[in-house]
Amino acid sequence: xxxxxxxxxxxxxxxxxxxxxxxxxxxxxxxxxxxxxxxxxxxxxxxxxxxxxxxxxxxxxxxxxxxxxxxxxxxxxxxxxxxxxxxxxxxxxxxxxxxxxxxxxxxxxxxxxxxxxxxxxxxxxxxxxxxxxxxxxxxxxxxxxxxxxxxxxxxxxxxxxxxxxxxxxxxxxxxxxxxxxxxxxxxxxxxxxxxxxxxxxxxxxxxxxxxxxxxxxxxxxxxxxxxxxxxxxxxxxxxxxxxxxxxxxxxxxxxxxxxxxxxxxxxxxxxxxxxxxxxxxxxxxxxxxxxxxxxxxxx
Amino acid sequence: xxxxxxxxxxxxxxxxxxxxxxxxxxxxxxxxxxxxxxxxxxxxxxxxxxxxxxxxxxxxxxxxxxxxxxxxxxxxxxxxxxxxxxxxxxxxxxxxxxxxxxxxxxxxxxxxxxxxxxxxxxxxxxxxxxxxxxxxxxxxxxxxxxxxxxxxxxxxxxxxxxxxxxxxxxxxxxxxxxxxxxxxxxxxxxxxxxxxxxxxxxxxxxxxxxxxxxxxxxxxxxxxxxxxxxxxxxxxxxxxxxxxxxxxxxxxxxxxxxxxxxxxxxxxxxxxxxxxxxxxxxxxxxxxxxxxxxxxxxxxxxxxxxxxxxxxxxxxxxxxxxxxxxxxxxxxxxxxxxxxxxxxxxxxxxxxxxxxxxxxxxxxxxxxxxxxxxxxxxxxxxxxxxxxxxxxxxxxxxxxxxxxxxxxx
Numbered sequence: 001x002x003x004x005x006x007x008x009x010x011x012x013x014x015x016x017x018x019x020x021x022x023x024x025x026x027x028x029x030x031x032x033x034x035x036x037x038x039x040x041x042x043x044x045x046x047x048x049x050x051x052x053x054x055x056x057x058x059x060x061x062x063x064x065x066x067x068x069x070x071x072x073x074x075x076x077x078x079x080x081x082x083x084x085x086x087x088x089x090x091x092x093x094x095x096x097x098x099x100x101x102x103x104x105x106x107x108x109x110x111x112x113x114x115x116x117x118x119x120x121x122x123x124x125x126x127x128x129x130x131x132x133x134x135x136x137x138x139x140x141x142x143x144x145x146x147x148x149x150x151x152x153x154x155x156x157x158x159x160x161x162x163x164x165x166x167x168x169x170x171x172x173x174x175x176x177x178x179x180x181x182x183x184x185x186x187x188x189x190x191x192x193x194x195x196x197x198x199x200x201x202x203x204x205x206x207x208x209x210x211x212x213x214x215x216x217x218x219x220x221x222x223x224x225x226x227x228x229x230x231x232x233x234x235x236x237x238x239x240x241x242x243x244x245x246x247x248x249x250x251x252x253x254x255x256x257x258x259x260x261x262x263x264x265x266x267x268x269x270x271x272x273x274x275x276x277x278x279x280x281x282x283x284x285x286x287x288x289x290x291x292x293x294x295x296x297x298x299x
Numbered sequence: 300x301x302x303x304x305x306x307x308x309x310x311x312x313x314x315x316x317x318x319x320x321x322x323x324x325x326x327x328x329x330x331x332x333x334x335x336x337x338x339x340x341x342x343x344x345x346x347x348x349x350x351x352x353x354x355x356x357x358x359x360x361x362x363x364x365x366x367x368x369x370x371x372x373x374x375x376x377x378x379x380x381x382x383x384x385x386x387x388x389x390x391x392x393x394x395x396x397x398x399x400x401x402x403x404x405x406x407x408x409x410x411x412x413x414x415x416x417x418x419x420x421x422x423x424x425x426x427x428x429x430x431x432x433x434x435x436x437x438x439x440x441x442x443x444x445x446x447x448x449x450x451x452x453x454x455x456x457x458x459x460x461x462x463x464x465x466x467x468x469x470x471x472x473x474x475x476x477x478x479x480x481x482x483x484x485x486x487x488x489x490x491x492x493x494x495x496x497x498x499x500x501x502x503x504x505x506x507x508x509x510x511x512x513x514x515x516x517x518x519x520x521x522x523x524x525x526x527x528x529x530x531x532x533x534x535x536x537x538x539x540x541x542x543x544x545x546x547x548x549x550x551x552x553x554x555x556x557x558x559x560x561x562x563x564x565x566x567x568x569x570x571x572x573x574x575x576x577x578x579x580x581x582x583x584x585x586x587x588x589x590x591x592x593x594x595x596x597x598x599x600x601x602x603x604x605x606x607x608x609x610x611x612x613x614x615x616x617x618x619x620x621x622x623x624x625x626x627x628x629x630x631x632x633x634x635x636x637x638x639x640x641x642x643x644x645x646x647x648x649x650x651x652x653x654x655x656x657x658x659x660x661x662x663x664x665x666x667x668x669x670x671x672x673x674x675x676x677x678x679x680x681x682x683x684x685x686x687x688x689x690x691x692x693x694x695x696x697x698x699x700x701x702x703x704x705x706x707x708x
Contacts, residue, residue: 140631158573
């Protein structure tokens with residue numbers, strides 16, 4: 001098994017005729033992602049790479065059943081596209097765009113919650129269930145270099161860093177069940193705990209690695225989630241930046257969520273809380289692989 | 300985030316039907332004196348700077364008599380707030396205040412929703428307020444899709460400890476701020492203090508508004524409130540940063556550059572949010588000191604290449620620079636040879652001797668074979684590929700720049 005995405009997940013691509021979609025689509029398809037349809041307003045009736053294109057989701061749903069919609073839509077049009085997908089009853093929506101206005105994200109996530117819809121992103125690089133299917137940029141043209149199937153669930157606020165970790169894990173023969181880049185923005189639809197909840201139910205996932213960042217209370221929420229007994233598999237985490245806490249250079253490195261506000265989001269406090277909840281902490285990048293190895297051996 | 304100067308913040312608040320004091324912006328102590336005369340002698344002098352902590356810096360002064368205006372205005376204008384020189388002052392009407400409150404609206408990343416923070420003890424730093432006694436701040440979560448009435452907000456105001464006689468007014472004020480928050484794509488509005496006057500009126504005596512830079516494209520009306528020289532949030536732009544900004548302006552919409560200059564010795568050009576954050580932190584752990592932060596988003600090859608080339612060349616002109624590290628996490632689609640081509644062009648143009656000025660590069664991803672070929676023209680540059688971890692990279696550059704042996708560390 002895996003979570004959210006596998007070879008049988010029926011995927012809709014919103015904004016299928018755009019440049020981003022054209023670039024990423026062939027590699028998704030080639031990897032095994034079951035792309036059944038696409039939409040672009042005003043461009044219905046054609047086929048892209050053998051995939052039928054519709055003007056609206058409603059039109060598409062007359063012929064197809066959809067499990068997940070991925071938005072290859074520029075930031076400023078994301079709200080409209082996401083609302084369309086939510087209102088059409090699609091249960092999982094993956095938003096890749098960087099730079100979505102925060103008010104739009106808040107509205108999308110709020111509307112989705114009311115409709116029991118899972119949003120991944122915005123500002124998510126993608127997701128992959130190795131050997132089965134992938135969404136977005138994740139894995140690029142050479143996914144087998146970075147990912148291989150196995151027992152480790154991976155969640156990262158940074159898309160690039162999650163992939164980098166998987167590259168080193170894969171080189172050491174440690175495979176992943178699913179890797180989800182949850183997104184670097186301040187407001188995102190699925191936080192670590194939302195994904196952990198799914199990993200808890202997934203038999204293939206034996207333990208989980210999370211890559212955190214300064215800012216927000218998402219890592220602290222993981223600690224609370226574990227302590228309340230909701231997640232029982234081992235967790236390994238890395239949260240860089242504790243030596244930058246008192247720095248006078250408040251750079252967010254391009255992630256709107258990576259900012260310490262009102263005393264919330266201090267890395268050292270995150271690590272402290274996670275340790276108390278029994279999470280294994282990698283203090284630097286090179287500690288990740290040995291730590292994951294050790295934890296997997298002990299299971 | 301885009302932080303508006305206080306006068307612009309207050310103007311925006313006023314546009315949303317919340318009273319503000321009368322004020323004037325002046326550029327010299329003489330004008331401060333003449334405007335304070337109009338105010339009757341008593342006034343509040345504040346530095347107009349794009350940063351907080353003015354109170355602690357002595358840059359907010361209450362002036363009780365007319366003959367003290369000039370010396371205090373001069374003192375503030377001669378001082379600095381953080382790294383910002385004070386070029387302008389706000390001369391503000393002194394209000395007859397009975398009580399000072401705190402009210403703010405921001406996004407809560409936990410609920411992904413707006414949240415009102417409210418305290419009946421305003422006038423002090425919110426960090427101080429929440430740090431010492433978090434219970435004095437009441438949080439009222441709001442649903443961004445919902446329309447609220449005074450009755451909805453009222454119980455929250457009462458539970459924050461406000462007296463019934465002004466609770467209605469505070470609730471009205473919160474509703475107005477919520478409407479402004481949504482209409483103007485705010486990331487945060489903070490009024491501190493919101494004051495109750497002897498007359499019973501509620502006035503925003505001081506305010507800060509930050510806008511969402513990801514939504515500025517649809518806030519054309521607010522463009523007039525944005526200043527060009529707001530700095531980077533905590534200090535004015537340095538000369539190098541201004542030059543880098545010019546490079547970015549070649550085409551502001553493609554391959555956006557983020558750059559910050561620091562005091563260290565290692566030119567730091569690690570791209571990718573998480574990778575650069577982790578690398579930055581790791582180099583410091585290794586005992587090194589980065590001289591910059593840098594990021595560039597992928598984009599059309601030609602613009603991307605031109606910008607990277609110019610950026611590398613510019614960074615290499617920084618005095619005191621002792622080495623350069625250029626790296627990125629394994630890339631999915633961005634071709635690393637495209638990047639390498641422009642980096643090598645800039646390195647060649649610099650005419651530096653890379654035996655003496657160490658350069659460490661790590662790339663992984665599509666185009667790597669070609670990238671390897673390109674960098675072979677510069678045999679003294681240290682080039683590594685996918686197996687070279689972030690820790691290896693950090694150790695290597697620190698070792699070379701500071702001539703330290705990092706074996707076993």
